[in-house]
Amino acid sequence: MVISDLGLYGPESVTWRIHADPSIAVGGLRALLLQALHPVAMAGVSANSGYRQDPWGRLLRTTEFVATTTFGTASAAEEAAGRVRRLHRRLTAVDPDTGEAHPVDDPSLLLWVHCCEVDSFLYAARRGGLRLSDADADRYLAEQVRQARLIGLTPDAVDVPRTTTELAAYFDEMRPRLRATRPAYEGLKLLSAPPMRWWVRWATPAAPSWGALVAMGFGLLPSWAKRMYTHLPALPGSEMTAVASLRALRTAVLALPASVREGPQLKAARARVAAVPIRRLEALPA
Template sequence: MTGVSARDFTDAEDRDGFFGPGSVTWRIHADPSFSVGGIRALLLQALHPVAMGGVHRFSEGFTSEPWARLTRTAEYVATLTFGTRREALRAVRRVRGMHRGKSDTEPTTGRAYSVDDPDLLLWVHACEVDSLLSVARRSGVPLTDADADAYVAEQAVAAELIGCDPADVPRSEAALAAYFDRVRPELAITGPARDAARFVVVPPMPGWVQLLTPARPAWAGLASLGLATLPRWARSMYGLPALAVTEPATTASLRAFRAATLAIPTRVRDNPTLRAARVRVA
């Protein structure tokens, strides 16, 4: 999959992208729950010392421009999901080029790593897939167990494009859960993880934005949901309550958020890449 090029597919395949409007990927990534799932993914990704060390060491704008970084990440996922295959491949090449040649040693583990090590890319991928799927189901997106397995399998395409080893990529919900069970002993809260969580939950905003817009309370609500939807073991690592009694309230809040957002007209709610894709495949 990593060697795929525009010569490998037809114009019709290019138009539909790597997933297509009938995919479970489109259903989940076009849903309002995507925003909460994305925050959950970032918080989960931060718990891998080596992966987070690479972000802290090499990610431009990690501390100075967190909004720009979040926007770039969201645009990459949107292009990979809803763009044409040619657009998706350009986005993949750009990201892989940014990763190339960046190496360091993570101080808490002593591991020498490259940012594009397949196991680190797989961790980022698995956190994203698990988070988007989990939050979508809890938010009320109608997904069967078969749909969940299909989504994990579809997303293997994204993992292989970015450089994961195809043999290691989970292709079912059960395989994804087994992956997290294997990796959990490697996870830890480090200084960069705490910094990342702080920037995700309470990102810096210009004073005029905080005073004249609802951005701060709106983001606080989304970030709180992202934290609350983490697995119990991850919440415990962050020092947050991991009690089962909090789960029903979180699910109710997710469903209320989704219902309120779905009431917004699609021309306002949908991102430009999704709107363009709907026109293109109509």
């Protein structure tokens, strides 16, 4: 077995710890709500993603991409990322203010998506109760530079934040360019109440459970981001409420057997790890 079979990060990485944690589901929803505040990025999503026709499919594909690039083999991660890069090369996003067309793979747009994701995954994990030191947080961001390269960002094109200090500075720089456009509100409405079969919506707890997850994601947004959704009725989700709910959810999920709570990519990754001799596993780079 070659070392690359353990993927881009490996079992000793902070990335595995965060992306295997139940909090990542809420972190992903937070990321979507944050990403929507970039007018050009959201215009690209609105014009190209097809999320209105198939919101569940869009969410599933995003979840599978993160899982594959995290826990899959290096070749599987590159194959998945290659498909996304080839798709993005054909798409454009129109600036709602200037009418100027931007390629979806513009480095500035890719960087925005990347930073929203890593910030949200990290923040949800820490607020949800996963023990991570400041050094762990910086290590996670440094590891995630590999993810940024997968989606098309190269060191000579853009500086990808490698520490929490650099990430905070990036968001400070971006804030004047952000606002909630009409597509952002439309996306939030659809995310909050996606289509469900009538019997699922009315005969199961699926709808209120999903609504609670979205409220958690919204509650974990930075205060400046929440204020940008100025036309939004108050959601039941202060940060304190969101954190308490997330911690309760995380505790409940972690109580389930691993066979139930872990996805297929993570299970396959654990099987590959188990097949690697200990002496080689210890030699893997962190």
